[in-house]
Amino acid sequence: MSDLDRQFQDLVTANRILAxxxxxxAFGHVSIRHPEHPGRYILSQSRAxxxxxxxxxxxxxxxxxxxxxxGRTMYSERPIHGGVYEARSDxxxxxxxxxxxVLPFGVTGQPLRPMFHLAAIIGPQLPVWDIRDxxxxxxLLVTTMEQGRDLAxxxxxxxxxxxxxxxxxxxxxxxxxxxxxxxxxQVNARLLLQSLPLGEVKYLSPGEIELMSQSxxxxxxxxxxxxxWAVRAGxxx
Ligand code: MN
Numbered sequence: 092m093s094d095l096d097r098q099f100q101d102l103v104t105a106n107r108i109l110a111x112x113x114x115x116x117a118f119g120h121v122s123i124r125h126p127e128h129p130g131r132y133i134l135s136q137s138r139a140x141x142x143x144x145x146x147x148x149x150x151x152x153x154x155x156x157x158x159x160x161x162g163r164t165m166y167s168e169r170p171i172h173g174g175v176y177e178a179r180s181d182x183x184x185x186x187x188x189x190x191x192x193v194l195p196f197g198v199t200g201q202p203l204r205p206m207f208h209l210a211a212i213i214g215p216q217l218p219v220w221d222i223r224d225x226x227x228x229x230x231l232l233v234t235t236m237e238q239g240r241d242l243a244x245x246x247x248x249x250x251x252x253x254x255x256x257x258x259x260x261x262x263x264x265x266x267x268x269x270x271x272x273x274x275x276x277q278v279n280a281r282l283l284l285q286s287l288p289l290g291e292v293k294y295l296s297p298g299e300i301e302l303m304s305q306s307x308x309x310x311x312x313x314x315x316x317x318x319x320w321a322v323r324a325g326x327x328x
Contacts, residue, residue: 098126098266099145102133104326105270108317109186110141111324114273119188119258121273122172123266125150129180132172136163153177154236167234174239175246175262182262184269189258192280197253201287203280205295210279211303212272213261214250221255231257251276267313274320 092100102123109115117139125131128150135147150158153176155169172185196203196217203217220242222229233239233254242260246252250272251261261276263269286292295303306312321328 106140106143107324108320170239174243178243184263184266186261190277220245
């Protein structure tokens with residue numbers, strides 16, 4: 092298998108993992124920057140992630156134009172991916188999801204910060220992007236590059252941003268990193284929803300976040316988690 096085929100297979104696996112871990116359902120998507128053409132990205136045609144296979148993968152310019160559509164329908168929120176890739180040359184993978192555990196933190200002002208070690212990978216704080224701030228009433232879907240760029244500006248150089256009343260976006264310097272951050276972002280949100288009613292939460296310190304996240308993105312750590320999630324999702328590694 093060529094390196095490119097391997098990366099396409101991994102993108103299929105990422106779709107299945109995110110579905111199996113219930114980070115995405117019928118909606119939500121994951122992309123990679125094209126390994127050989129940094130001005131393009133790879134994203135499935137419009138399909139539930141659990142069902143995505145290699146033939147569903149499509150190549151897009153950063154503006155979201157398909158190189159060879161072949162009559163396939165496309166996710167309307169492609170500008171989330173294009174906006175982040177355009178703003179961040181360090182980002183090689185993007186996940187967009189509507190994790191129900193994460194949603195409350197985008198609408199209440201309650202900060203979503205890491206409170207257990209494996210959530211260090213989400214970074215110290217997650218900004219909240221509100222599409223209404225600059226675009227008035229919309230469907231809340233990010234369907235124009237102007238909106239995608241606005242979202243990417245809120246993300247800044249961070250790992251993830253919440254999207255008010257909608258979901259979140261997660262960026263990774265590798266696909267495995269983006270998947271790991273997406274899974275533990277959700278786990279951390281669930282734990283916070285359990286912890287906040289009990290009393291004041293002691294979050295990880297900036298130093299702890301730095302040290303633990305360095306440990307998490309080591310290839311051996313990422314490979315261990317990836318193998319576990321892939322097998323749970325019925326994929327070989
Ligand atoms: Mn969405």
